[in-house]
Amino acid sequence: MNTLFIKNMVCNRCIMVVQNELDKLGLKVKNIKLGEVILEKEITSNKKNQLGDVLLTLGFQLIDDKKSRIIEKIKNIIIDLVHHQNSDSKANLSDVLSSNLNHDYNYLSNLFSEIEGTTIEKYFIAQKIEKVKELLVYDELSLSEIAFRLNYSSVAYLSNQFKKVTGLTPSYFKQIKEDKRKPLDKV
Structure with missing residues (x-):
């Protein structure tokens, strides 16, 4: 091996x-x-x-075990997409995962939900929100630029999703500047 x-x-x-x-x-x-x-x-x-x-x-x-390896690969692909690739690729997440892992997305989605107790989509959103927090703390990009970089259709959509996940608006989060970020392996 x-x-x-x-x-x-x-x-x-x-x-x-x-x-x-x-x-x-x-x-x-x-x-x-x-x-x-x-x-x-x-x-x-x-x-x-x-x-x-x-x-x-x-x-x-x-x-x-094979299932745990697939789950870890899904997480690593998502983390790489969100945190390490500064591309404005509009590729569909299900297509990216299916092509990289050579499995049908329904299989991957069901496996992930079964093992992790959450959906791939919720995990992806959680990673994106952590990236938004990081970029807000760095204070180098406007909210519009962050929305564009992370492929949100609008600032309003990003703000609504951010508030839904964190309970705070992005502007309030930025204002308090407390580092409320989680380590990536805890998301």
Whole structure:
């Protein structure tokens, strides 16, 4: 088994931390990305257990079952779309997930809801609201620019969704400046 799946890898810093731990264990990496590591050689069960223990102390977790791997891939694709791609792509989320994971969207949606207790759409909205909070705290973009960057059809729609999720208007959130952001793995 050359491919490892790791839960809670949500940013480039996570990739660096995991890479560092793999290096310490003498495991050569062929490729590493959010939630997935491809090793040059097969890992022994002893090394895998060691890695699993170390990763747990750092807030990560090795994933073994197929359904959990799919869920983690869905989350990583959404996190990447919302937080790491500054594109104004208007691609449909269901199409993006289906094409990246080679599964029918209905299957992915039902699996996600069954395992996570929420819908893919609600998870996607939660990630978008966290990104809006981040951009409001940075105070570099107007609400119109934020709405455009995150593909909202209007500022009003963004504001309504923000208030529905947080209980606050974006302008009030910006005004109080308390960091009410959650870590991405807690969303």
